[in-house]
Amino acid sequence: MIDHTGISVVDFEAAKTFYDKAMAPLGASLLYMVPIEYTGGEKVGGYGRDRPVFWLHEAKVPGPGRHYAFGATSRADVDAFHKAALAAGGKDNGGPGLRPHYHEHYYAAFVFDPDGNNIEAVCHRPG
Known part of the structure; x- marks a missing residue:
């Protein structure tokens, strides 16, 4: 995952x-x-x-700065992750969207969890 x-x-x-x-x-x-x-x-x-x-x-300063990215099977799943994480008390760190500076199909969303960890959901598939 x-x-x-x-x-x-x-x-x-x-x-x-x-x-x-x-x-x-x-x-x-x-x-x-x-x-x-x-x-x-x-x-x-x-x-x-x-x-x-x-x-x-x-x-x-080393840490907390932890970053964990979880694979998503679709862009819709990334969108749903972002919405659910915000609803659960996460703080937005970059809404769902393409990040083509990584590669052309890199679609991700980022949130800070309650401890400040940068949590990401990412889908590498086209559209």
């Missing part, structure tokens, strides 16, 4: 150096850096084998 996850790191370059080495034996590497115009100037990079699934996010 989990599509991808991420952690906050204080020193992005030091973390990158560590994960470049730690992930190599697992066949994973840094596959993508999100353009900074989408991150507020912070470095964000994703590791994986065939697509990014483990993300590092530059932050002044």
Whole structure:
């Protein structure tokens, strides 16, 4: 059910150096850096084998900044997730929509849970 996850790191370059080495034996590497115009100037990079699934996010303080993404089977499910999460007390962190800077079919919605975790539902399928 989990599509991808991420952690906050204080020193992005030091973390990158560590994960470049730690992930190599697992066949994973840094596959993508999100353009900074989408991150507020912070470095964000994703590791994986065939697509990014483990993300590092530059932050002044490590944690809480936890991010958990859950796979959805349709865009309607993403929409329903967002609506239900808000109704359950979550705070909006980005309504349902395409995020083509990740890939052309990346459709997601984001909410903060009551503890401040960034929770996402994502569908990778077209339309």
